Amino acid sequence: MRLKKWARPELAACPWAVDEPEKLRGHWREAFPREAPFHLELGCGKGVATAAMIADNPGVNYLAIDISPDVLGDARRNIAAACGEDPHNALLARANIENLLWILAPEDRVERIYLRFCNPWPRRCHEKRRLTHPRQLMQYRSLLPVGGEIWFKTDDDHLFEISQTYFQVAGFEPVWQTEDLHASGFAPNYVSEHERMFTAQGIPIKAGIWRRTAEEIREDFTRWHAEPAHPPRPRRAAGEDGRSAPD
């Protein structure tokens, strides 16, 4: 993302872009003018889907988080264009989702979390950086009540597949899933900038909703891998390495 000189000053001047989110930890609900269900978007990017969702749902309070002030600048502009310069139900914050519990606490009672097109981190050595890795899911879990939901979308087949395991071990049950969101008829679907791009490339969008269960999870996932360190080598065809393949 290229540097946008205007983004930081615009965020600094915007009353609904929170400068020190850690100071609102445990008090996010009081930061909105109206009490309402509280939903969180993680890695909102330029906020194309975020803006449409916020405009469509005035009865829900949203906090959209991203690590990059440059994309948050775009998100701010997109939300202002869709909802006006003073949306009553939107807050933006710059934060690292890997340290989400520095800025949010269980008392914030997040009812739903959106994860749209997070980086797939395809290499095993980066597995723990995936935002659906159980190390992360356990953070989200501590913010959600039993029955609270995570709405996840991705273009990436492997991330979608392995995330099934991640959600299961972290105490989430599947509510609904599709491997082709746009063919599924699911509505309303708020299309993000990455969703638009991948769809234009002909890549089907994978999506699902998972619900937090009541089960107690004690496992420490800090160093946990779902993928084997040494994946089994594909069997060589007979003669390929000078030997016959085993029967």
Ligand SMILES: C[S@@+](CC[C@H](N)C(=O)[O-])C[C@H]1O[C@@H](n2cnc3c(N)ncnc32)[C@H](O)[C@@H]1O
């Ligand atoms: C691939 S983009 C997706 C943006 C948008 N959700 C969409 O669907 O188009 C991923 C976004 O997540 C943000 N991000 C990645 N890792 C993050 C982290 N650890 N904490 C906060 N934001 C992060 C990036 O800055 C980027 O804007």
